[in-house]
Amino acid sequence: xxxxxxxxxxxxxxxxxxxxxxxxxxxxxxxxxxxxxxxxxxxxxxxxxxxxxxxxxxxxxxxxxxxxxxxxxxxxxxxxxxxxxxxxxxxxxxxxxxxxxxxxxxxxxxxxxxxxxxxxxxxxxxxxxxxxxxxxxxxxxxxxxxxxxxxxxxxxxxxxxxxxxxxxxxxxxxxxxxxxxxxxxxxxxxxxxxxxxxxxxxxxxxxxxxxxxxxxxxxxxxxxxxxxxxxxxxxxx
Amino acid sequence: xxxxxxxxxxxxxxxxxxxxxxxxxxxxxxxxxxxxxxxxxxxxxxxxxxxxxxxxxxxxxxxxxxxxxxxxxxxxxxxxxxxxxxxxxxxxxxxxxxxxxxxxxxxxxxxxxxxxxxxxxxxxxxxxxxxxxxxxxxxxxxxxxxxxxxxxxxxxxxxxxxxxxxxxxxxxxxxxxxxxxxxxxxxxxxxxxxxxxxxxxxxxxxxxxxxxxxxxxxxxxxxxxxxxxxxxxxxxx
DNA sequence: GAGCGCTATCTTCCATGCAAGCTGGCATAT
DNA sequence: ATATGCCAGCTTGCATGGAAGATAGCGCTC
Numbered sequence: 001x002x003x004x005x006x007x008x009x010x011x012x013x014x015x016x017x018x019x020x021x022x023x024x025x026x027x028x029x030x031x032x033x034x035x036x037x038x039x040x041x042x043x044x045x046x047x048x049x050x051x052x053x054x055x056x057x058x059x060x061x062x063x064x065x066x067x068x069x070x071x072x073x074x075x076x077x078x079x080x081x082x083x084x085x086x087x088x089x090x091x092x093x094x095x096x097x098x099x100x101x102x103x104x105x106x107x108x109x110x111x112x113x114x115x116x117x118x119x120x121x122x123x124x125x126x127x128x129x130x131x132x133x134x135x136x137x138x139x140x141x142x143x144x145x146x147x148x149x150x151x152x153x154x155x156x157x158x159x160x161x162x163x164x165x166x167x168x169x170x171x172x173x174x175x176x177x178x179x180x181x182x183x184x185x186x187x188x189x190x191x192x193x194x195x196x197x198x199x200x201x202x203x204x205x206x207x208x209x210x211x212x213x214x215x216x217x218x219x220x221x222x223x224x225x226x227x228x229x230x231x232x233x234x235x236x237x
Numbered sequence: 238x239x240x241x242x243x244x245x246x247x248x249x250x251x252x253x254x255x256x257x258x259x260x261x262x263x264x265x266x267x268x269x270x271x272x273x274x275x276x277x278x279x280x281x282x283x284x285x286x287x288x289x290x291x292x293x294x295x296x297x298x299x300x301x302x303x304x305x306x307x308x309x310x311x312x313x314x315x316x317x318x319x320x321x322x323x324x325x326x327x328x329x330x331x332x333x334x335x336x337x338x339x340x341x342x343x344x345x346x347x348x349x350x351x352x353x354x355x356x357x358x359x360x361x362x363x364x365x366x367x368x369x370x371x372x373x374x375x376x377x378x379x380x381x382x383x384x385x386x387x388x389x390x391x392x393x394x395x396x397x398x399x400x401x402x403x404x405x406x407x408x409x410x411x412x413x414x415x416x417x418x419x420x421x422x423x424x425x426x427x428x429x430x431x432x433x434x435x436x437x438x439x440x441x442x443x444x445x446x447x448x449x450x451x452x453x454x455x456x457x458x459x460x461x462x463x464x465x466x467x468x469x470x471x472x473x474x
Numbered sequence: 475g476a477g478c479g480c481t482a483t484c485t486t487c488c489a490t491g492c493a494a495g496c497t498g499g500c501a502t503a504t
Numbered sequence: 505a506t507a508t509g510c511c512a513g514c515t516t517g518c519a520t521g522g523a524a525g526a527t528a529g530c531g532c533t534c
Contacts, residue, residue: 058518062299093399166334
């Protein structure tokens with residue numbers, strides 16, 4: 001029979017009991033920041049968030065520490081939790097990290113033994129097909145999703161947990177910017193073509209080509225995006 | 238007059254009062270892990286560490302969360318804090334991250350405007366001189382230090398905070414391995430020559446050459462190190 | 475009216491207490 | 505002798521209270 005539960009915990013899903021409150025708080029705050037229900041620049045108090053999540057301040061505080069380590073917030077010594085904004089300079093930094101990591105990842109995938117390599121190419125091709133499909137239908141969100149899946153798969157097949165974590169972190173940081181600029185993107189066909197080029201190099205096992213194709217893809221995307229951000233005068237997002 | 242201090246805090250440096258106990262705990266544990274006074278595999282209790290540092294469990298717990306995020310420890314739900322060991326596979330992952338990030342950093346430094354670029358080259362040359370000097374004297378620790386300074390300067394001049402953080406994280410993780418294998422290193426002259434090559438490319442502003450030189454340097458180092466680790470059968474360090 | 479200082483309030487920081495889970499050892503039954 | 509079940513002691517998770525610091529607004533003084 002259901003043993004008496006601690007005290008708080010009013011409504012959270014009752015079926016499982018696997019995640020700690022800290023994990024709950026971390027996930028909730030991360031999601032809130034992603035979809036901008038916590039706007040950047042917003043300064044929240046731990047107490048308030050704790051109240052909203054139906055827990056005490058401690059797990060919120062510890063989740064805030066993790067989020068700070070992830071670069072999503074800053075906890076100011078005696079002022080509260082500040083949701084970080086993204087300046088164009090941050091976007092530049094993030095792109096350089098992506099260019100570096102994803103290039104190496106593509107190289108590694110292209111250097112995989114035959115079986116794995118071809119399987120990876122298969123997956124990547126599928127995602128590119130989905131992109132082309134969405135583009136044809138004018139389905140921009142669908143395009144963005146397939147694009148994200150392509151890049152996620154590329155990293156995943158490189159089988160390097162640290163690279164995955166790094167990419168996930170910068171993706172979290174730049175998620176809002178991507179959503180915002182999705183509608184401004186121009187080079188959709190170019191992007192698809194570049195993806196094909198990457199897949200081709202991977203399938204052929206040409207590591208150097210894969211590296212260069214991946215780098216070129218991201219560098220072009222950056223050169224397309226940064227001017228847009230600057231021209232819109234977006235100081236933070 | 239000196240206001241009554243909380244309670245604990247018996248001996249820590251009394252001159253400043255800027256760092257929080259969490260920061261103290263974080264720094265202390267990080268240092269302890271670096272110099273292996275916390276051996277990998279060691280399982281400590283937060284209570285015990287708190288006692289040793291003269292504080293309560295809370296700051297230790299929060300510091301442990303940060304260290305876990307950094308990949309140095311794992312806090313096991315009801316067992317304690319586990320100091321992580323480093324398997325050869327981890328070294329492989331770490332090297333791939335370094336190859337990626339440092340290559341891009343070198344490229345960025347070589348693309349800097351003249352004044353900054355030449356200043357950076359100057360600094361890098363100085364560090365390489367120090368390496369050559371230490372090598373001539375047979376001063377292996379000095380060589381390692383100068384080598385570290387070279388690579389730190391390379392990243393620093395790329396002016397990308399996220400890259401710096403990433404490199405610092407993987408450096409922390411692999412510090413023990415570097416110390417351990419320093420005595421086994423062979424290609425010291427090759428290393429110095431490669432550094433010169435990187436500096437040369439940077440000074441000439443040849444970004445592509447700098448990227449390639451930095452990559453080649455790290456790839457060679459990895460190919461030299463990994464077999465050593467495997468042959469010594471070092472499963473964890 | 476303007477500037478300065480004090481205080482009330484809001485914030486985090488840290489200590490500590492309690493609850494719950496896991497583990498290892500001891501006692502008991504077969 | 506061996507296996508099994510129980511319990512005691514250890515651990516962290518989380519809540520909460522007190523303390524210190526920062527800030528904003530109000531009142532006082534010039």
